[in-house]
Amino acid sequence: MNRYPLWKYLVLLFALSLGLIYALPNIYAPDPAIQVSGQSSALQIGEAELAKVRAALDKKDIDFKSAVLEDNRLLVRLPDRDAQLLAKTATQHALGLDNYVVALNLAPTTPQWLRSVGAGPMKLGLDLSGGVHFLMEVDTDAAIETRLRSMVSTFKTDLRKEKIRGVVQQRGSAIEAKFRSEELRDKASSLALENMPEMTRRKGRDGERYTLVLELGEAAITQMEDEAVSQNLVTLRNRVNELGVSEPLVQRQGRSRIVIELPGVQDTAAAKRILGKTANLEFRLQARSDANSYDREAFPFEGGTAYLERDIIVTGEQVVGARAGFDENSAPQVNIDLSAEGGQIMHRITRHAVKRRM
Structure with missing residues (x-):
């Protein structure tokens, strides 16, 4: 008869008990829920919004398990998927779509004593829990074209x-630049080397004109594409956070x-709307305290x-x-970094607005 030391049985029993404890959260099915957050992180979700949502659900006779505020978000737990869809529509009508995002979600029901030891349900991927898959492509050609137009203005x-x-x-x-003399072309070439080192320079002659052709090198193009994709990654990750999704995947695939x-x-429609919305960037001066209402x-x-x-200094196009x-x-x-045109406008406006906020 095989016999093992007592400590081995105790280690085995401890491992099984530990595994059982951390597997327990998976038997608690998540509740269908709606989550309300602000379109902007600066918008605070408080008791006023909670009262509006409760009143809207009561008015439509929609049963809900709980409605609480968590981390500047409002979470409403519901008994089933049908009530979840009705609650979303009622909440949107009560709060409006201009400043709030109302998203469908699944709220975990893990007991507090399990959460206190760090136990939580297994995160299910798209193959098990379903969900949304998007494949987006960054228009890197447009980003390079914008940068090139800016370089033309700067060079001029x-x-x-x-x-x-x-x-x-x-x-x-x-x-492409054309000059009347070789001396002027050489000066322009030296200036381009100093201010735009990422550009390759090629000198030539076209009849009586001396030409200078500046082109973006492969390394410069790759860097611009990486910057464009990185900026879009940051923007999309921030927008995914608005949906309140657990374990989202946002990553680069290929070059663009x-x-x-x-x-x-x-x-799916709400996720597509939030991820695909267009942001407008505007630079304006803070209005003076004595400004007329039609000027601010x-x-x-x-x-x-x-x-x-009301006057816009520059926009995201610059x-x-x-x-x-x-x-x-x-x-x-x-x-x-502003384009040459945007920089000139910004300089002209701000030099007369010292110590004013923008």
């Missing part, structure tokens, strides 16, 4: 500052594509109201790049 500005006369124009994916998988999401516009900001001038950074005090900031 640099030539004017150095009093180098010539004709500069964009031809496809290259910048992004894969998004949202397990458990049942409302009100916007919700950090629980209050901010008044901005932004050619953005990256995270730190200021001189090591505080986080966003560094934005």
Whole structure:
């Protein structure tokens, strides 16, 4: 008869008990739920919204298990999928679609004593729980074209500052400049090397004109594509957070594509609307306190109201790049690159608006 030491039996019993405890959350089926969050992270979800949702559900005679506030979000648990769809429609009518996102979700029902030891249900992928799969492609050609147009404007500005006369124009994916003398062309070439080192330079002659052709190298094109895809990845991840999906997948695929998988999401239309919405970027000065009502516009900001001038300085069309950074005090900031035209407009407006907020 085989006999083992007592400690081996105890280790086996401990391992089985531990496995059983951490497997228990999987027997608790999740509740169908709706989740309400703000279109903007600055919007606070509070008791007022909770009261509106409760009143709307009671008015439509929709039974619900609970309605609570969690991490600036409102979570309503419902008994079945039919009630979930009805509750979503009633909540949207009560709160409106302008400032709030109402998403269908599955809320875990793991008991608190299990959650206290870090136990939770197994995260199911699309093959087990269903969900939404998106494959998006970033228009990198448009991003490169925008950057190239900005480079043309910048190069023209640099030539004017150095009093180098010539004709500069964009031809496809290259910048072509023509000059009357070889000396002017060489000066322009040196200026391009100093200010646009990522461009390759090719000198030539076209009749009586001396030509300079600037083209983006493969490394520069790859870098611009990576920046465009990275910016879209950050934007899409922020939008996925609005849906409140557990274990989402947002990752790059290939050179310009992004894969998004949202397990458990049942409302495909809402997910598509949130992920595909277009953001508008505008730069405006804060309105003066004595400004007339028709010269200013009100916007919700950090629980209050901010008044901005109606005149727009520049828009996202003049932004050619953005990256995270730190200021001189090591505080986080966003560094934005404007096109030559946008930079000139920004300089002209802000030099007369010192110490004003924008």
